[in-house]
Amino acid sequence: MSAPPATPAYGEIYDRGYRHYDGEREGRLHAIWALARYSMARALGIKKGWTSKIIPILLYIGALLPVIIGIGIRAFVPTFNAIDYGTVFVTVFLLEGIFVATIAPEMLCPDRREGTLPLYFSRPMTRGDYVSGKLVGAALLTLSISLAPAVILWFGRQLLSGSPFAAMRDHADDLGKVLVAGSAIAFYLGAIGLMISSFTKRKGIAVGIIIVGVTISQALAVSLTIALRGTKPWEDWVGFISPGLTVESLVTGLWAPSRGRVSPFAIGAGLPATLGVMALVVAVCCWVMYWRYGNRD
Amino acid sequence: MIEIQNTTRTGQGPAMFTRGLTKRYKGVAALDGVDLDVPRTAVGLLGANGAGKSTLIRTLLGLIDPDDGDASVLGIDVRRDPIGVRRVVGYMPEADCLPGDATAADFVAHMAEVAGLPARAARQRAADVLYQVGLDEERYRLIKGFSTGMKQRVKHAQATVHDPLRVMLDEPTAGMDPQGRDEMLALVARIHERMGISVVLSSHILDDIERVCRYVVILDHGEVVASQPMETIDEGGGDLLVRIDGDRAAFIARLQQLGAEARPGGEFGGPDEVIVRRDGDASHDAVRDAAADLGIALRSLQARTRSLEDLYFGNVVSAGERR
Numbered sequence: 285m286s287a288p289p290a291t292p293a294y295g296e297i298y299d300r301g302y303r304h305y306d307g308e309r310e311g312r313l314h315a316i317w318a319l320a321r322y323s324m325a326r327a328l329g330i331k332k333g334w335t336s337k338i339i340p341i342l343l344y345i346g347a348l349l350p351v352i353i354g355i356g357i358r359a360f361v362p363t364f365n366a367i368d369y370g371t372v373f374v375t376v377f378l379l380e381g382i383f384v385a386t387i388a389p390e391m392l393c394p395d396r397r398e399g400t401l402p403l404y405f406s407r408p409m410t411r412g413d414y415v416s417g418k419l420v421g422a423a424l425l426t427l428s429i430s431l432a433p434a435v436i437l438w439f440g441r442q443l444l445s446g447s448p449f450a451a452m453r454d455h456a457d458d459l460g461k462v463l464v465a466g467s468a469i470a471f472y473l474g475a476i477g478l479m480i481s482s483f484t485k486r487k488g489i490a491v492g493i494i495i496v497g498v499t500i501s502q503a504l505a506v507s508l509t510i511a512l513r514g515t516k517p518w519e520d521w522v523g524f525i526s527p528g529l530t531v532e533s534l535v536t537g538l539w540a541p542s543r544g545r546v547s548p549f550a551i552g553a554g555l556p557a558t559l560g561v562m563a564l565v566v567a568v569c570c571w572v573m574y575w576r577y578g579n580r581d
Numbered sequence: 582m583i584e585i586q587n588t589t590r591t592g593q594g595p596a597m598f599t600r601g602l603t604k605r606y607k608g609v610a611a612l613d614g615v616d617l618d619v620p621r622t623a624v625g626l627l628g629a630n631g632a633g634k635s636t637l638i639r640t641l642l643g644l645i646d647p648d649d650g651d652a653s654v655l656g657i658d659v660r661r662d663p664i665g666v667r668r669v670v671g672y673m674p675e676a677d678c679l680p681g682d683a684t685a686a687d688f689v690a691h692m693a694e695v696a697g698l699p700a701r702a703a704r705q706r707a708a709d710v711l712y713q714v715g716l717d718e719e720r721y722r723l724i725k726g727f728s729t730g731m732k733q734r735v736k737h738a739q740a741t742v743h744d745p746l747r748v749m750l751d752e753p754t755a756g757m758d759p760q761g762r763d764e765m766l767a768l769v770a771r772i773h774e775r776m777g778i779s780v781v782l783s784s785h786i787l788d789d790i791e792r793v794c795r796y797v798v799i800l801d802h803g804e805v806v807a808s809q810p811m812e813t814i815d816e817g818g819g820d821l822l823v824r825i826d827g828d829r830a831a832f833i834a835r836l837q838q839l840g841a842e843a844r845p846g847g848e849f850g851g852p853d854e855v856i857v858r859r860d861g862d863a864s865h866d867a868v869r870d871a872a873a874d875l876g877i878a879l880r881s882l883q884a885r886t887r888s889l890e891d892l893y894f895g896n897v898v899s900a901g902e903r904r
Contacts, residue, residue, distance in 0.1 A: 302709075302775060304777070305744035314697060326683075331683075331684070399677050402674045403672070403692060406644065406674075407695045407743075
């Protein structure tokens, strides 16, 4: 009698066993980038419910729509020139502030609230790497909403001119200014938002502090500017306590000749001082965050 | 690309080595001059809450700076190269540490990437490890919908996803029901026996250590009060339980004069019971001689094996008396 065929029975479960990993292992830069990507995805609500996505989507639409409409009108009415780069940055600043108030707490607070920090710190990365990953993520996201409208405006303007390639060459300096302004604002607001968020595990509290803080600082700066009018050098510098006036000072410094309207409360310290103050604020925020997460007790 | 040193992989040198490791919080010693030389096996870290187990694990991972002393894990100096230690060690903390709004697959893959695995390999490893911990079908569900046992499994998976040489599990059975606890202990044993990953299991539950570990370190008030292989607990030790008919105090005093370590029976023992520390034939001779000298009748003499419980309470009580 022949032996039965050695075919496995239907539904038989196999133990796949454990396989060791002997592939590549990357270094800390890879870890920082992985953390930045994951944080960006969470902040934008990717792989989450629609309620998590709706605010970032609306803010992107709010930032891009006026520029797209402006370019559209200009395509039909060549003399239409209502939107310039400075106006775009100053207008988008409000949305950017809300955007940062939305994404920065989302990036930092849950890690503290849900206790995920010890898991990150038990990986082959330093606490500084963790902060760097979050900073990169916040800056890239803020950069997207800060740069995109002005870059679209720049391309739109050149494409609508008679000779697009020549126009791009002739207006390359504008693109440079757009990149400088967009990057400076993104790092400046992103760092402030993250620094505030690093002090609490509650997202709502962080959002509130960012929005109320920006509003109060604006009111305070305007009041102090009026009070100190004619008192040099305070008059030129006091406006820097407001992110709004700081951004306006940057934009005015970059596009002053083409911008007719300048706020009566504008900071008078000039472009280099404005860029210096913004860099200083970013450095202080980074230092505070490294101090906040660097405590090894 | 990072290479893990061959000496680290091949298992030479102790798994954990410390000398005079000290950590104080506001003057209170969480670790008080800890000296350890622990082999690469399944190690149990036993102690009451606040004994210093978690502080020791976190110090060995380089998460806490010790005030004094040296430590190495798998031959890597913790103070000089904490990143190197964390590259070859996985960690499962006691507290909740999982994001509720992520799926198990996404989170474990992300943890693998942060540990250095490329994105594609990380996803593959996450799927494999979640299967190993028994979360194959559930891995695409949000973690917030998981039971305590399932969350513990996810924590376990993230600790092993980068294929470490050693995992440190801080109270892995905390908050679990008896069935979940059994399953978790089986999983921990499997890591060591089938996955070839050495384990440090921190617990205040004696049974957890007894079931899984081959080496035990007992901590009390930040001090190491015992550090030895499980199979040697009974070696040269154990007790003789003697029942007598006569004056127990006099019998104990005579035994002590004859050089034996003797004490009255335990709290739940009878008034006629005496426990004598076993020391080869000498303890039996002392019992015989003491009984003969005092004219006391021996009703029974029974050798007791020494359990982890005896080791724990014996050492912790002794350490408490010394303090």
